[in-house]
Amino acid sequence: MSEMNQQELLLKVNxxxxxxxxxxxxxxxxxxxxxxxxxxxxxxxxxGKSTTLNTVAGLLKPRSGTITFKGENVTAVPASKMVFxxxxxxxxxxxxxxxxxxxxxxxxxxxxxxxxxxxQAMENVFGRFPRLKEREKQVAGTLSGGEQQMxxxxxxxxxxxxxxxxxxxxxxxxxxxxxxxxxxxxxxxxSGATILLVExxxxxxxxxxxxxYVLETGSIGMSGPAKQLLNDDAVRRAYLGH
Amino acid sequence: MAFLSSLVNGxxxxxxxxxxxxxxxxxxxxxxxxxxxHGDVIMVGAYIAFCGAQYWGLPPVMCVxxxxxVCTVLGVTxxxxxxxxxxxxxxxxxxxxxxxxxxxxxxxxxxxWGANPKSFPVDLVALPGFTLFGGQLRISGVTLVTxxxxxxxxxxxxxxxxxxxxxxxxxxxxxxxxxxxxMGISVNRTISLTFAIGSALAAIAGVLLCSAYPTLQPTTGSxxxxxxxxAAVFGGIGSIPGAMVGGLLLGIIExxxxxxxxxxxxxxxxxxxxxVVLLVKPTGLLGxxxxxxx
Ligand SMILES: Nc1ncnc2c1ncn2[C@@H]1O[C@H](COP(=O)(O)OP(=O)(O)O)[C@@H](O)[C@H]1O
Ligand SMILES: [Mg+2]
Numbered sequence: 001m002s003e004m005n006q007q008e009l010l011l012k013v014n015x016x017x018x019x020x021x022x023x024x025x026x027x028x029x030x031x032x033x034x035x036x037x038x039x040x041x042x043x044x045x046x047x048g049k050s051t052t053l054n055t056v057a058g059l060l061k062p063r064s065g066t067i068t069f070k071g072e073n074v075t076a077v078p079a080s081k082m083v084f085x086x087x088x089x090x091x092x093x094x095x096x097x098x099x100x101x102x103x104x105x106x107x108x109x110x111x112x113x114x115x116x117x118x119x120q121a122m123e124n125v126f127g128r129f130p131r132l133k134e135r136e137k138q139v140a141g142t143l144s145g146g147e148q149q150m151x152x153x154x155x156x157x158x159x160x161x162x163x164x165x166x167x168x169x170x171x172x173x174x175x176x177x178x179x180x181x182x183x184x185x186x187x188x189x190x191s192g193a194t195i196l197l198v199e200x201x202x203x204x205x206x207x208x209x210x211x212x213y214v215l216e217t218g219s220i221g222m223s224g225p226a227k228q229l230l231n232d233d234a235v236r237r238a239y240l241g242h
Numbered sequence: 243m244a245f246l247s248s249l250v251n252g253x254x255x256x257x258x259x260x261x262x263x264x265x266x267x268x269x270x271x272x273x274x275x276x277x278x279x280h281g282d283v284i285m286v287g288a289y290i291a292f293c294g295a296q297y298w299g300l301p302p303v304m305c306v307x308x309x310x311x312v313c314t315v316l317g318v319t320x321x322x323x324x325x326x327x328x329x330x331x332x333x334x335x336x337x338x339x340x341x342x343x344x345x346x347x348x349x350x351x352x353x354x355w356g357a358n359p360k361s362f363p364v365d366l367v368a369l370p371g372f373t374l375f376g377g378q379l380r381i382s383g384v385t386l387v388t389x390x391x392x393x394x395x396x397x398x399x400x401x402x403x404x405x406x407x408x409x410x411x412x413x414x415x416x417x418x419x420x421x422x423x424x425m426g427i428s429v430n431r432t433i434s435l436t437f438a439i440g441s442a443l444a445a446i447a448g449v450l451l452c453s454a455y456p457t458l459q460p461t462t463g464s465x466x467x468x469x470x471x472x473a474a475v476f477g478g479i480g481s482i483p484g485a486m487v488g489g490l491l492l493g494i495i496e497x498x499x500x501x502x503x504x505x506x507x508x509x510x511x512x513x514x515x516x517x518v519v520l521l522v523k524p525t526g527l528l529g530x531x532x533x534x535x536x
Contacts (some may be wrong), residue, residue, distance in 0.1 A: 059420055079423040088424070095421040097414055099530070108414055111407070112426035159426070 007034040016065030027218040040205040043215035049198040057089040058082040088161035094152040098141030109158030125154040146177040202239035206230040254385040256493020257392035261447040262470030263485035265440030271480035278340040281467015282347035287445030309445040317441025351460035362452035478529025
């Protein structure tokens with residue numbers, strides 16, 4: 001933990017409140033992510049995990065509170081500018097461009113990068129996801145669920161983000177594919193990526209994460225080192241089912 | 243030979259519908275709204291070209307370019323002032339605003355240019371025509387230019403949307419606005435660009451339309467606008483090749499009905515065909531089946 005804390009602070013979310021019209025979805029959430037960490041945000045369906053990530057990405061605006069990324073206040077920065085600052089979100093439900101080819105999806109992932117970098121970034125992504133290379137010319141809507149998830153992650157990586165946010169990457173996938181996705185998350189971590197991971201699959205998330213926060217209907221409940229939460233009785237009962 | 247001649251006329255009118263339909267279909271595909279003022283932008287474009295030739299002494303090419311420039315600025319301004327503030331509003335509110343904008347443009351034109359029809363300078367598109375089959379089939383310069391313009395525009399747009407970064411960004415916005423923003427694409431700028439392209443095309447359509455049917459008045463854009471909208475729905479709204487196919491078919495059906503069935507019933511027949519097509523294929527001829535998100 002002390003070793004972690006020496007790492008540079010990348011993202012700091014301070015007491016944000018987010019509303020959907022009159023619905024108060026996020027009620028004072030605070031957390032931070034340091035460089036090279038995997039931080040997991042776990043919680044039940046409807047707890048506000050996606051809302052939190054979407055707010056950090058700039059798709060939603062908090063009514064109060066601040067978001068600081070790389071030391072700059074980015075609370076009011078829209079999503080289309082956040083990716084230029086080094087933050088990429090791989091959204092819930094993948095949301096790849098179904099009518100575009102795999103290659104085009106990846107190109108669009110690098111929209112914020114200079115053209116000269118695209119080929120290199122594409123090679124990197126193909127190296128990590130050889131399946132995408134095989135399907136390069138295929139229309140994305142015809143990919144299998146696992147391949148679509150890989151494409152969504154590859155597309156986010158094309159932006160070469162300093163912070164990668166993954167919203168339920170294992171959703172709707174067969175167990176073997178879930179393993180595969182988490183292996184990739186581990187590999188990304190080993191190659192130095194910083195990841196903010198949202199998962200309902202708390203067991204898997206806690207096993208790859210360094211630290212974790214538990215979100216309960218719009219506010220942070222417990223938080224701490226992932227290993228500690230994995231062994232915590234309350235967490236086990238509520239989120240791990242044993 | 244009369245049939246062939248009608249077919250050529252239909253192709254020519256259909257090309258104009260297709261160019262107008264592109265504006266409807268692109269705006270619908272990207273901004274998800276029906277811009278009912280689009281037909282009136284055509285009228286403004288025609289008036290500007292008319293003024294260029296009649297009052298400002300501009301050469302023909304400059305008349306067309308000025309019309310395109312004015313319409314581009316007009317289209318982008320309409321979107322910025324009238325539609326953008328309603329981005330989160332219901333589609334009904336947007337539709338009513340668009341209808342209001344249509345009447346606003348017509349009334350402004352009435353103020354500026356008066357109600358008396360102007361006769362559009364027919365020599366604006368001054369390409370010589372030619373005859374085929376020993377003089378039996380005459381193809382006018384306007385027809386030639388109209389059909390060629392349609393082909394060039396279609397090819398250029400297809401290239402733009404499939405090969406360029408901006409064009410691909412447009413397709414992203416059309417598919418999933420939020421995901422497009424996450425890529426770094428500005429949705430507002432993309433929508434502005436769409437209106438700019440659609441309105442510039444409307445100016446071209448206005449010049450071509452009035453060169454073929456040279457009476458110009460504030461309501462000139464209404465009927466072609468509605469027909470072109472029909473063509474866009476016919477071909478599959480949101481689809482660029484659909485606008486082309488829909489426009490051409492509509493023009494041909496209209497002219498052939500006029501020639502062989504009844505002048506009075508021609509429009510009724512056009513809309514009857516549309517209804518039949520929509521009953522058989524609700525998304526239009528080339529429309530994409532909308533996949534429900536899981
Ligand atoms: N677009 C929306 N409009 C209104 N309420 C929403 C919307 N999206 C989410 N919510 C509500 O906000 C709360 C948090 O949702 P969400 O962030 O999606 O949770 P999670 O990702 O943890 O499942 C839920 O109560 C949900 O019903
Ligand atoms: Mg969620």
